[in-house]
Amino acid sequence: MISEKDTICAIATGTGSAGIGIVRLSGPDSIGIADRMFRGKRRLSEMNTYTAAYGQLVKVNGPSEGEALDEVIALVMRAPHTYTTEDVVELSCHGGPLVLHRVLEEALKAGARLAEPGEFTRRAYLGGRIDLSEAEAVMDVIAAESDRALEASLRQLRGSLRNAVTELREKLLYETAYIESALDDPEHYTLENYGDRIRPILEESRLRIRRLLAGEREGRLLRTGIRTAIVGRPNAGKSSILNLLLGEERAIVTEIAGTTRDTLEEKAILGDVPLVLIDTAGIRETRDVVEQIGVKRAKEALETADLILMVIDAAEALSEEDEALLRSLTGERPEAEGPEDGAELSGRNEAAPILILLNKNDLATVVSVPEIEQKLETWKSGSDTPVTRVLEISAATGEGRDSLAEAVRGLFFAGTLSDSQETYLLNARHTEALSDADEALGRVEDSLEAGVGEDFYTIDLLAAYEALGRITGETLEDDLADKIFAEFCMGK
Numbered sequence: 004m005i006s007e008k009d010t011i012c013a014i015a016t017g018t019g020s021a022g023i024g025i026v027r028l029s030g031p032d033s034i035g036i037a038d039r040m041f042r043g044k045r046r047l048s049e050m051n052t053y054t055a056a057y058g059q060l061v062k063v064n065g066p067s068e069g070e071a072l073d074e075v076i077a078l079v080m081r082a083p084h085t086y087t088t089e090d091v092v093e094l095s096c097h098g099g100p101l102v103l104h105r106v107l108e109e110a111l112k113a114g115a116r117l118a119e120p121g122e123f124t125r126r127a128y129l130g131g132r133i134d135l136s137e138a139e140a141v142m143d144v145i146a147a148e149s150d151r152a153l154e155a156s157l158r159q160l161r162g163s164l165r166n167a168v169t170e171l172r173e174k175l176l177y178e179t180a181y182i183e184s185a186l187d188d189p190e191h192y193t194l195e196n197y198g199d200r201i202r203p204i205l206e207e208s209r210l211r212i213r214r215l216l217a218g219e220r221e222g223r224l225l226r227t228g229i230r231t232a233i234v235g236r237p238n239a240g241k242s243s244i245l246n247l248l249l250g251e252e253r254a255i256v257t258e259i260a261g262t263t264r265d266t267l268e269e270k271a272i273l274g275d276v277p278l279v280l281i282d283t284a285g286i287r288e289t290r291d292v293v294e295q296i297g298v299k300r301a302k303e304a305l306e307t308a309d310l311i312l313m314v315i316d317a318a319e320a321l322s323e324e325d326e327a328l329l330r331s332l333t334g335e336r337p338e339a340e341g342p343e344d345g346a347e348l349s350g351r352n353e354a355a356p357i358l359i360l361l362n363k364n365d366l367a368t369v370v371s372v373p374e375i376e377q378k379l380e381t382w383k384s385g386s387d388t389p390v391t392r393v394l395e396i397s398a399a400t401g402e403g404r405d406s407l408a409e410a411v412r413g414l415f416f417a418g419t420l421s422d423s424q425e426t427y428l429l430n431a432r433h434t435e436a437l438s439d440a441d442e443a444l445g446r447v448e449d450s451l452e453a454g455v456g457e458d459f460y461t462i463d464l465l466a467a468y469e470a471l472g473r474i475t476g477e478t479l480e481d482d483l484a485d486k487i488f489a490e491f492c493m494g495k
């Protein structure tokens with residue numbers, strides 16, 4: 004087990020060359036260790052918190068002791084008001100990988116230990132400065148690739164999820180404490196008509212939990228990007244649309260190489276929403292592929308897609324191929340096209356909405372929005388028909404890109420991003436905890452229905468309380484004891 008009393012050290016800035024790079028130390032001896040390496044007008048140990056000093060870093064021992072390592076600014080931050088709640092020193096060095104590694108090595112020789120991944124944040128959590136949901140948000144802030152994801156993670160870092168969870172927990176704890184006090188001390192606390200009192204609290208809490216859970220998809224999509232498949236017949240303009248989406252953001256998007264070249268995915272930011280464009284290799288290669296609609300890859304892309312963009316060349320009359328694809332996507336299977344096509348697309352994610360893009364809007368067009376909408380209306384196969392919208396666009400001029408962005412936001416983030424207070428970057432741990440809490444509250448409702456004794460309620464109320472506490476990383480017993488004494492047993 005690693006002691007929390009030791010002093011840790013790491014290069015805090017990215018790899019590669021840059022103007023400045025930071026080596027960060029945290030722990031009780033961080034100022035002492037930095038002082039051993041630092042030569043400036045003053046000793047760091049004499050400096051106030053949040054002050055910086057200019058000086059030289061030198062080697063601390065061995066044959067080349069005293070040899071200059073770099074010219075730095077040392078920033079001293081004293082416990083407890085620091086990132087980790089411990090003494091912290093940040094050494095702003097020249098940002099070359101070699102310089103930074105030499106400074107790090109010297110700090111290790113001077114007595115620091117190399118930090119484990121995330122250990123600074125772990126110390127912030129153990130030091131009680133942030134809860135688990137905030138610690139997780141730190142990573143989300145760093146990983147954010149779109150403005151929306153960044154906003155949501157920053158909000159979470161400021162405690163949005165913690166506040167939501169804490170509020171719920173307080174209510175549940177109060178009720179538990181009340182029941183327990185009443186069972187202990189029936190003279191002062193009554194459980195008469197208690198069901199009427201707790202029923203609305205349960206309903207409200209479950210509603211709140213479900214609302215939090217409903218934001219799960221938004222959070223996931225913001226974090227990972229909306230998986231988007233682009234389909235359409237050859238020459239409809241798929242690769243042109245792909246390039247339009249990759250567009251200006253190209254410089255800062257990264258290519259995700261899949262397991263094989265066949266599944267190349269690329270990230271794009273549409274408006275402020277991140278997309279993951281799937282099977283981009285397939286789209287780029289369409290010209291070489293003979294059977295272009297029914298290819299296996301396209302099928303795989305459709306299976307995992309959150310969103311389907313179907314591209315139609317609006318400058319030419321709708322072809323049979325267009326119609327067959329449209330029909331298989333929007334409901335009915337095509338009858339005349341042989342068993343192949345329908346079967347090929349049947350594995351797609353049925354819930355994925357479809358945006359039909361009437362492309363080449365800059366030319367004289369012969370396919371119109373109402374024409375497609377009318378066809379969709381007649382093909383509609385029932386309530387499970389996926390959400391489908393028709394938009395005009397020009398991959399050549401970029402016209403329609405904004406309406407596409409608007410449509411995507413409307414489909415995936417309606418009502419959450421606009422008043423985006425409700426978008427939380429929930430992870431699997433959070434959703435599991437919320438579901439457990441919801442189930443436990445459901446059991447309390449069942450107990451109410453069954454008319455069993457109140458002591459049965461507390462078991463499940465506490466289970467919900469505990470489940471929610473897993474989100475923030477809090478413990479149970481001490482809180483409960485404190486609460487009971489503070490609120491109910493004063494003066495006894």
Ligand code: GDP
Nearest residue numbers: 237238239240241242243289362363397398399
């Ligand atoms: P894909 O086979 O579906 O990937 O289609 P491409 O993106 O390769 O486009 C086929 C042809 O249509 C190319 O010659 C493109 O330059 C052209 N094209 C694509 N989009 C547009 C558009 O919006 N306007 C015009 N005028 N031409 C386009």
